[in-house]
Structure formats: C-alpha cells, structure tokens
Amino acid sequence: LAVLAAAPWGLVGARMGLSPLLRAVLLLPAVALIARQVDLDLDMRSDRGRAHDDGARTIARHLAPRLSDDARIWVWGWHLWDLYAFTGKRSATRVYKSLGTITGPNDDTWRLPASELHFVDGEYARMLIAEFEARPPAYVVLGSTAPHREFEALRVLLARDYVRDRGVRIGRVELWRHRGLGE
Secondary structure (H helix, E strand, C coil): CCCCCCCCCCCCCHHHCCCHHHHHHHHHHHHHHHHHHHHHHHHHHHHHCCCCCHHHHHHHHHHHHHCCCCCCEEEECCCCCHHHHHHCCCECCCCCCCECCCECCCCCCCCCCCCCCCECCCHHHHHHHHHHHHCCCCEEEECCCCCHHHCHHHHHHHHHHEEECCCCCCCCCEEEEEHHHCC
C-alpha cells in the first residue's frame, strides 16, 4: 500500500508532483480493493459463525440413544466423518476414511473439479468386509456421494445383516442398523 499511499515517496505522494484530482483517481483502485477485502472478511466471519455440519449433528442425535457404550459405527461419506466425534464412537474398521483406500484419491484442484468417485476393489475392501464380519458395526452410514452401490460385497452384507433406519432423512444419506440391535 505504501506504493499507492500518500507517503512522500508513494505513487500519489507529494514528491510525485501529481494534482489532487489525479491522486484521487489513482487511489480509487486501492480504496475499491480495500472495500472488497473488508466485504470478503465479513462474509468469511459470518460463514464461520454458523455450523456446516447440521446433517451430521442430526444423525448423531438420532444414533446416540440407540448405541451402547462399546458400540462401533462405520461411516462412508465425505461430509459425514464428524459422526465419529459427534457420537463418541470409534470406527468399526481400520478403513475409517475411504479416499485412496476403497475409492480413488481426491483429485480436485483449484482449477479443476474432482472426478466422480468410484469404488476400488482391493486389499482395503477385503479388510473392511472381514472386519465387519468379525465385529459388525451397530450402524453403517452411507453418504450420498459415496459409490457404495458399486461395492457389491458391502451391499450383500447390508442386505443380509442390516435393516434401513429411516428415522432420519438427510438428502440421500442411508442409515443401516444391525439386525441384532432391535428397534
């Protein structure tokens, strides 16, 4: 800002020998940029002042009374990872985040949007199913962007051992309750 400021050595300073009108014209872009930055900062402050995880909080409130102290859950979804913290429950498997394990890695940049996620059948998918079989999670929560329909072994396991819990509707998120939990 010193270059644009009215400092003696600045672009619009007294040493530049510019008329007051020309100085004002040259300062307008700086004033506009400062005003824009203040507006962006106020928007950011307002945005940070509200919760962006209302869906996860709602699901957690639904799950909490239905889970025993030692229950575990499993969550597959970009915006649902908070459920572990909100419910105070651990993941039922070592695969608690899917990016780069049962889906491809996140490839979005500031220039390009992310590619559509696809299920990756491999070592981690087999580990997940084996750990589900050994110690089934009380609940499985599937996010709307997770490619769970491509994971055939998971679909079979859910159909066999779980029932849909429709007590909470958040977009296309699916909640699956283990049959052993009852209602």
